[in-house]
Amino acid sequence: xxxxxxxxxxxxxxxxxxxxxxxxxxxxxxxxxxxxxxxxxxxxxxxxxxxxxxxxxxxxxxxxxxxxxxxxxxxxxxxxxxxxxxxxxxxxxxxxxxxxxxxxxxxxxx
Numbered sequence: 859x860x861x862x863x864x865x866x867x868x869x870x871x872x873x874x875x876x877x878x879x880x881x882x883x884x885x886x887x888x889x890x891x892x893x894x895x896x897x898x899x900x901x902x903x904x905x906x907x908x909x910x911x912x913x914x915x916x917x918x919x920x921x922x923x924x925x926x927x928x929x930x931x932x933x934x935x936x937x938x939x940x941x942x943x944x945x946x947x948x949x950x951x952x953x954x955x956x957x958x959x960x961x962x963x964x965x966x967x968x
Contacts, residue, residue, distance in 0.1 A: 870961040875953075878960065886952040889919075890945065901967035902926050904959055908952065911938045919955055923963040930966045934959060 875882065881897065888895040889908040896905040902925035911917035917938035924931045936955055942948045 867961065867965070870965060871957050874957045874961045874964075878957070882953050882956050882960075885956055886949050889952055890949060899960070899963065900926070901964045904956070904963060906952075906956065906959075909938075910948070911940065911942050913943075917942065919952060921955060921959045923959055923966075925963065925967045932959070932962060932966070 885895045885897060885906070889906055890910075893908050893910075894906065896903060902923060905922045905924075907920045909917045909919075919934075919936040919938060921934040921936075922931065923933075934955065936951070938948070938951070942951055
């Protein structure tokens with residue numbers, strides 16, 4: 859059985875979810891409370907902005923990463939709809955997206 863690059867990245871995201879659970883929880887809670895959060899790591903910086911979905915409008919989660927030295931960057935935009943109005947669902951989605959972008963940042967900087 860062969861593994862694809864996607865399988866390796868999925869394992870990396872899982873590893874980040876496990877090993878960085880406290881950091882991901884803090885960042886997610888900060889995003890919910892203030893609408894923005896950032897973290898600097900040895901690999902680079904992650905910055906996130908949250909616009910919570912409302913009753914009559916959608917929201918969005920925007921994440922930007924920048925490697926140390928500026929050799930690479932990435933952005934992500936996730937529209938948030940009615941399914942994300944519940945804090946638990948929103949927190950879960952934010953945590954997953956932060957893990958994906960942290961894994962990508964670490965992989966890009968390696």
